[in-house]
Amino acid sequence: MAKRAEAEKExxxxxxxxxxxxxxxxxRTAIELLDDGGEKALTLRxxxxxxxxxxxxIYHHVTDKGDLLTAATDDIITRVLAEVVPDTDPRQALxxxxxxxxxxxxxxxxxxxxxxxxxxxxxMLNFYESIGRLLEALAVPERARFDAAGTLVNYVLGVAAxxxxxxxxxxxxxxxxxxxxxxxxxxxxxxxxxxxxxxxAAVTQLREHxxxxxxxxxxxxxxxxxxxxxxxxxxxxxxxxxxxxxxxxNR
Amino acid sequence: MAKRAEAEKExxxxxxxxxxxxxxxxxRTAIELLDDGGEKALTLRxxxxxxxxxxxxIYHHVTDKGDLLTAATDDIITRVLAEVVPDTDPRQALxxxxxxxxxxxxxxxxxxxxxxxxxxxxxMLNFYESIGRLLEALAVPERARFDAAGTLVNYVLGVAAxxxxxxxxxxxxxxxxxxxxxxxxxxxxxxxxxxxxxxxAAVTQLREHxxxxxxxxxxxxxxxxxxxxxxxxxxxxxxxxxxxxxxxxNR
DNA sequence: CACCACTTTGGATCGCCGATCCATCCATGC
DNA sequence: GCATGGATGGATCGGCGATCCAAAGTGGTG
Numbered sequence: 001m002a003k004r005a006e007a008e009k010e011x012x013x014x015x016x017x018x019x020x021x022x023x024x025x026x027x028r029t030a031i032e033l034l035d036d037g038g039e040k041a042l043t044l045r046x047x048x049x050x051x052x053x054x055x056x057x058i059y060h061h062v063t064d065k066g067d068l069l070t071a072a073t074d075d076i077i078t079r080v081l082a083e084v085v086p087d088t089d090p091r092q093a094l095x096x097x098x099x100x101x102x103x104x105x106x107x108x109x110x111x112x113x114x115x116x117x118x119x120x121x122x123x124m125l126n127f128y129e130s131i132g133r134l135l136e137a138l139a140v141p142e143r144a145r146f147d148a149a150g151t152l153v154n155y156v157l158g159v160a161a162x163x164x165x166x167x168x169x170x171x172x173x174x175x176x177x178x179x180x181x182x183x184x185x186x187x188x189x190x191x192x193x194x195x196x197x198x199x200x201a202a203v204t205q206l207r208e209h210x211x212x213x214x215x216x217x218x219x220x221x222x223x224x225x226x227x228x229x230x231x232x233x234x235x236x237x238x239x240x241x242x243x244x245x246x247x248x249x250n251r
Numbered sequence: 252m253a254k255r256a257e258a259e260k261e262x263x264x265x266x267x268x269x270x271x272x273x274x275x276x277x278x279r280t281a282i283e284l285l286d287d288g289g290e291k292a293l294t295l296r297x298x299x300x301x302x303x304x305x306x307x308x309i310y311h312h313v314t315d316k317g318d319l320l321t322a323a324t325d326d327i328i329t330r331v332l333a334e335v336v337p338d339t340d341p342r343q344a345l346x347x348x349x350x351x352x353x354x355x356x357x358x359x360x361x362x363x364x365x366x367x368x369x370x371x372x373x374x375m376l377n378f379y380e381s382i383g384r385l386l387e388a389l390a391v392p393e394r395a396r397f398d399a400a401g402t403l404v405n406y407v408l409g410v411a412a413x414x415x416x417x418x419x420x421x422x423x424x425x426x427x428x429x430x431x432x433x434x435x436x437x438x439x440x441x442x443x444x445x446x447x448x449x450x451x452a453a454v455t456q457l458r459e460h461x462x463x464x465x466x467x468x469x470x471x472x473x474x475x476x477x478x479x480x481x482x483x484x485x486x487x488x489x490x491x492x493x494x495x496x497x498x499x500x501n502r
Numbered sequence: 503c504a505c506c507a508c509t510t511t512g513g514a515t516c517g518c519c520g521a522t523c524c525a526t527c528c529a530t531g532c
Numbered sequence: 533g534c535a536t537g538g539a540t541g542g543a544t545c546g547g548c549g550a551t552c553c554a555a556a557g558t559g560g561t562g
Contacts, residue, residue, distance in 0.1 A: 053513095055549090057512065118420075129450050158410070218402030306520090310520095311539060511555085518550105521546090
């Protein structure tokens, strides 16, 4: 609750800060820069300018630029996962978790690249853990659960990477998402229909394309595929919550 | 022996020295550098050294470093897609295409990042096109085909991004893939089993983890889900659980 | 209150990168 | 021949991440 150095115009070159720097403040500022100008807007120089400090002060709290990026990504992800509302239906809960991550990456496209870079970070472990438990609730047998969780994570990361790439390309021109799609559709429409019948025919759907809806369609495809992994038990199946056993292998 | 090879179709624009620089040679050398030392080994300086030339000569054939990376990626992908053997069974053919891309990215991990960066490149169009046709052969209705193809592509890209990240992290220490997995497993094993039951239990499977097998398991999950998109013509209603009726709100 | 060891800060500096610019060189057309 | 213009090699620029160090504050000790 100290006085925030929000005053901008003051050219007085403070010999030293009065309120101390902290790793958290640095990470928060880094997130601002990233949200404002994309992944390449986060430079040490920009950080020193916005924080009115020097390189040494920053490197005293942060080991690396990669460390900074990772911390920013962790911050976003943990916040998102904490906000996901639980649901009794595991299928719906899985959708919630996935779409929560999707929305977060849509709002902060740089997170996509960060997630792909280090998918084993603590923040992602919570993601894995949530998915794993929900798969168990869906009666996916344990041996298949690991593969299924990895598949879902990979799918989300793939969409994230595409979103991040699209957003990066849209940066610069402030054209809308629709204009970008229109541009892509126009390019695709120019293709030779004989050589590319599918892509050419897809132009119509591309024009009314909705990233989020397509993402959800993919999630539903995945969920349908997952359901088939349930063991063909002799008992009347399709009863939710009938996890037959709980091996809990010690180690 | 004169090195006059590569009969050019345009003699009027013959380069000064046929054995001299060309865009193709530059791209090939770039691929060598990338395969040898990873993504960050491709520097203009390294290129000038290996090609025994200067910056200007390179920039005369290549507009940008991004252009160079894109060209290298396109080169790998087109070569891979050309080598995929066709198959009469569309399901098997889809697996072939996907696993061909997987193997290529496994051999050249830097391709993963390149693919995610610009997924609409001509090389990827062929990928989309192949998948689209095979989905048609699978009797996926046209409206759902586009989403299904996007889902598959996103999944492959997600795996690609992860592979690239893992390979990038392994670079530096020449430890084997197994050692890397062992390291990750050890870290995961230290987790609190109460807070992370799923991840903790997954350690066993992580130790005997096989990227390729898990990738194929994911492909099968998606293929199973996609197959369910077929209109219920003759088959009995498979009733994929509590999946919504897919109301398809027209606009 | 005086002293000093230690922490935190600010900025000069280094090496490397991508990109640009320009003088030179040489195959070819006149 | 010889001028022309594309192709070439390298000097150079601005910006980046990272390192290093002196100055400025902080707290403990007598």
